[in-house]
Amino acid sequence: MKLLFGGSFNPVHLGHLLVARDVLEDFGFEEVIFIPANVQPLKGELLIPPEVRLKALKAAIEREPRFKVWDYELKKGGISYTYQTLEEFHRVYGEEPVFMMGADSFKSFHLWKKPEKILELSKILIVSRPGEEVDVERVLKRIGVSVPFKEFRRREASLKGWRVALYRGRLVELSSTEIRERLKSGKPITFMLPERSEEIIRRWREDALQQDV
Numbered sequence: 001m002k003l004l005f006g007g008s009f010n011p012v013h014l015g016h017l018l019v020a021r022d023v024l025e026d027f028g029f030e031e032v033i034f035i036p037a038n039v040q041p042l043k044g045e046l047l048i049p050p051e052v053r054l055k056a057l058k059a060a061i062e063r064e065p066r067f068k069v070w071d072y073e074l075k076k077g078g079i080s081y082t083y084q085t086l087e088e089f090h091r092v093y094g095e096e097p098v099f100m101m102g103a104d105s106f107k108s109f110h111l112w113k114k115p116e117k118i119l120e121l122s123k124i125l126i127v128s129r130p131g132e133e134v135d136v137e138r139v140l141k142r143i144g145v146s147v148p149f150k151e152f153r154r155r156e157a158s159l160k161g162w163r164v165a166l167y168r169g170r171l172v173e174l175s176s177t178e179i180r181e182r183l184k185s186g187k188p189i190t191f192m193l194p195e196r197s198e199e200i201i202r203r204w205r206e207d208a209l210q211q212d213v
Helices: 014-027 050-061 072-076 084-092 115-121 136-143 175-184 193-213
Strands: 001-009 031-035 068-069 097-104 123-127 149-153 164-168
Touching: 001 014, 001 084, 014 031, 014 050, 014 123, 031 050, 031 072, 050 068, 050 193, 072 084, 072 136, 084 115, 115 136, 136 149, 175 193
Parallel strands: 001 031, 001 097, 031 068, 097 123, 123 164, 149 164
Antiparallel strands: none
16 A cells, blocks of 8 residues: 655655654555645745755655655646545556645644545545644544544554554654744754755755845
8 A cells, every 4th residue: 555645845854754764664555655735725835946845855765765756736736635636646546545644734634625535535644743732533523524543653553444543653853844944044954854855955045045136
């Protein structure tokens, strides 16, 4: 079974990569497919351009053959709706995936476009985030659905018996927001993302600053 990891990756960082590797190993996924969003309806405009985010993401995963990038949402353009991406995934791959999101994102899942359709097209894997607690069953009630739910810790995971699962894995206190703020203030971002990705982001930032002069 394939795991879909959607997000802005604005930019990708080591926290993204560590959680992807952990769930790959713990659940026994065939591969993890990263899907960078074009425009996320609940996040608005993104700081880093799509082509730069994509290039940094590809550089970040190049050493892990079980990590892939699918740029469907970037090529499609416009607002990125997960249910449409999942419909396209079914058309292209002909199988049901697991879609992964952070606990902070799941809190607003009832506000997503057609959340009930997303639950029809894929299993949902929620990963815990530092300082974030989520009442999964309460969110599902707000959507008006009742599906099998399980909770797992590291090295105890299984793909059986659930439609929605909460994974309490490794907590990495690192965010794309922090990286963007450090970029804006001129602080170093070394050790926060892979070296080649950092070079790509820094080169973009330097070029952008020169154009603003």
